[in-house]
Amino acid sequence: MSNKKWKQFDKLTEKCYLNMIGAEKDSSYWLKAFDLMKEIILEERKDSPGFAAELEMIDDATDYAFDIQGWLEDCLDEIDMREEYKTLLKMCNDLLELFGWPEYSDSDIKFRKATVLRELGKTKEAVEFCEKWIRKEPENVVAATAGVYAFIGTKEYDKAETLVDRFIMDNSKCFEENEIMFIAASKLYGAMGKEKEKKEVDKAIQEYDDCLEEYFLNPDFDEDEELPFN
DSSP states (O other), X not given: OOOTHHHHHHHHHHHHHHHHTTSOOOTTHHHHHHXXXXXXXXXXXXXXXTTTOBGGGHHHHXXXXXXXXXXXXXXXXXXXXXXXXXXXXXXXXXXXXXXXOOXXXXXXXXXXHHHHHHHTTOHHHXXXXXXXXXXXXXXXXXXXXXXXXXXXXXXXXXXXHXXXXXXXXXXXXXXXXXXXXXXXXXXXXXXXXXXXXXXXXHHHHHHHHHHHHHHHHOTTOOTTSOOTTO
């Protein structure tokens, strides 16, 4: 961790959290800190090309001095909450380019990007982005779910329903790994006017929520029963 600019980054993130609680009025510190983080990483890679090659390596590479991953999550959420979608799109693109993303580790960032494109009214671009993503990762439920929302945005309901059917079979139960698709399916069936199908997926979601609540609140929950995380 040779770059002295990390101390400057640390001070900027302090300003960010002060802004989050209303003690600092200048909201530009979030983007300033983000851009400085990117600048530092690129400078570090001039001397050490493998520096923080993946996002999960960044805190280890900086001796866990700044909780950069935690701050990044807060940063993206804060910009999203403020509906500063152009800034958020820039951040998503920068992160996707800045780091390597093995397997499905970039799914959250890509899902956020697809959502931002729709919020910006770039519905066709959102569809194109999701279609490319799905072709690359056809078994990724997050990619497929992003595609469902994108197709809802362009009213291509048949294409959206094809994706839903790929991950929600007859009598399929809602679990942690596919809840995201169930929620998207509920919105799709609502848009299509398919009340029966919507009621079925809403019931499955509610059963999952009830099971979660029982698991976390009931100390006598039978651990041999099927858990909603599997």
